[in-house]
Amino acid sequence: MNSKLIRSLQVFVTVTDSGSMSVAARELEMTVSAISQQLRKLEEDIGLSLFNRNTRNMSLTEAGRIYYDNCKKMLDNALLAQQQIESLQDNPTGKINIVAPEGFGGGLLSGPLNMLCKTFPQLSVSLTLTDELKDIITHGADLVLCFEPVSDTNFSSLPLATWQRKLCVSASHPLANTPLNSPEQLKSHTYISHRNIDAYTMRHDEEVDFDLNASRIDVNSMQTLIQLTRDGVGFAVLPEPEVRHLLSTGEMKTLLDDWSLPDYTVYAVTPKRDRIPKKISAAIDCLQNLFAQI
Numbered sequence: 001m002n003s004k005l006i007r008s009l010q011v012f013v014t015v016t017d018s019g020s021m022s023v024a025a026r027e028l029e030m031t032v033s034a035i036s037q038q039l040r041k042l043e044e045d046i047g048l049s050l051f052n053r054n055t056r057n058m059s060l061t062e063a064g065r066i067y068y069d070n071c072k073k074m075l076d077n078a079l080l081a082q083q084q085i086e087s088l089q090d091n092p093t094g095k096i097n098i099v100a101p102e103g104f105g106g107g108l109l110s111g112p113l114n115m116l117c118k119t120f121p122q123l124s125v126s127l128t129l130t131d132e133l134k135d136i137i138t139h140g141a142d143l144v145l146c147f148e149p150v151s152d153t154n155f156s157s158l159p160l161a162t163w164q165r166k167l168c169v170s171a172s173h174p175l176a177n178t179p180l181n182s183p184e185q186l187k188s189h190t191y192i193s194h195r196n197i198d199a200y201t202m203r204h205d206e207e208v209d210f211d212l213n214a215s216r217i218d219v220n221s222m223q224t225l226i227q228l229t230r231d232g233v234g235f236a237v238l239p240e241p242e243v244r245h246l247l248s249t250g251e252m253k254t255l256l257d258d259w260s261l262p263d264y265t266v267y268a269v270t271p272k273r274d275r276i277p278k279k280i281s282a283a284i285d286c287l288q289n290l291f292a293q294i
Contacts, residue, residue, distance in 0.1 A: 092279035103222030161291035190234030
């Protein structure tokens with residue numbers, strides 16, 4: 001199918017789904033005027049109006065509804081054809097859309113992406129970092145990294161690595177030089193937590209479990225959580241690989257090392273297909289190889 005036509009159909013479907021040219025422009029990384037031109041050209045080619053327009057909203061005309069249903073089918077078929085072709089190629093090509101936790105922007109993906117780009121020069125990457133992934137399909141991702149397998153049967157979840165969590169504090173914080181025998185001693189200090197992660201239970205072979213659930217500050221960003229801890233605002237449970245460099249330099253310290261926190265597993269989630277495109281399998285291989293060394 002003609003690439004310009006596919007782009008026009010994508011614009012039309014995205015505007016219809018979002019109900020707004022400005023929202024569609026942000027999603028497609030286009031200007032509103034470019035969106036408007038694409039829609040006007042479509043309507044000129046068809047000879048009918050696709051939208052009822054007023055100052056507040058847009059709605060489909062009867063012709064628009066018919067055109068929308070067929071556009072969705074054509075785009076789905078075009079995507080399926082592209083995926084089938086990619087699965088037959090020896091060398092991965094095209095663009096791979098990856099969505100990962102925001103904390104991975106601190107360096108965990110540098111090695112895998114570097115390997116991917118060096119090994120496959122015809123492959124490009126679009127990386128989205130977010131700690132609030134609501135809908136994999138909405139993001140249009142080829143590969144999603146997350147901390148839980150997806151129960152939806154339309155997706156496959158592959159475990160990539162299991163890492164430790166550590167209770168951490170800045171070396172400049174009073175807790176860093178305070179002898180601690182029990183988590184109870186933490187209660188007089190500021191606990192910072194991640195809003196999207198459930199409360200942690202600390203365990204000890206000879207003590208009663210202790211729940212870390214009364215945070216003074218909660219945030220929705222792992223990078224912000226790490227930075228606040230680094231700045232001495234309070235203590236926090238942090239993913240060990242993401243703060244390893246700070247622990248090794250002594251900028252951060254761990255607390256109550258004789259108590260354990262639950263490990264976490266990173267999963268690669270992909271849409272389920274008969275054939276996995278080479279670009280996705282190549283990305284997963286790079287992630288597995290590099291994550292195994294962390």
